[in-house]
Amino acid sequence: MKLCIFVNDFKTVTDTVERLSAEKLGLIFIQNGVFHATIKENGKSSHLLEKPASFYVLAEDLATRGLTDADVDKRVKIVNYGDVVDLIFNEYEKIIWL
């Protein structure tokens, strides 16, 4: 199954995401979830980025938090709403919102 997860928070959802796996997995960071793509706690980036998945972050939610492309981890692709629609329809089948 091709599974796409919308991660819209920073702290509260990680244990669920950690348990999820799929033939093809995509994590789309939105709202406060964008901090998974940018933050470094004690020098370490988010452990979600260790998962065998593709990572995306919503440009608009980065901007509203004063974050720039330079802040984003290299493993994460910056996308806009149109890209998210294409991901939903073309790259993944099932969608989860956490």
Place this chain on the structure above:
Amino acid sequence: MGTLTIGCFASLVGSKSLDFSLKLAKAALDKGHKVNIWLSSNATIMAKANQKHLKDYSHSEKYVRELLERGVEICECEACALARGIQKAETVEGVEWSAMHWYLAKIYNSDRVVHIGGE
């Protein structure tokens, strides 16, 4: 092109998930897809008419009207709306009122479904 159904249970102000659902709906329309939106729980506030657009405040009425004009079917959960004191006469014209079966039917006939949970 496909059909996307968005179910939104999040409130208008605070969680920003409702804003996200409206923007995603617009983006999908722009890409030529058909879109349905189901509003339940606190999201039923979204279809209330006469919202005053305050600066830096989430405001959905403009979006709702735009989406309706572009052919999006938007439906409110009647029970959730009434439970919150929202009467049909107070909602934006064109927003349907129904029960969960409307949402299930749309889900069944959609290519993709995004179910956006509440707070």
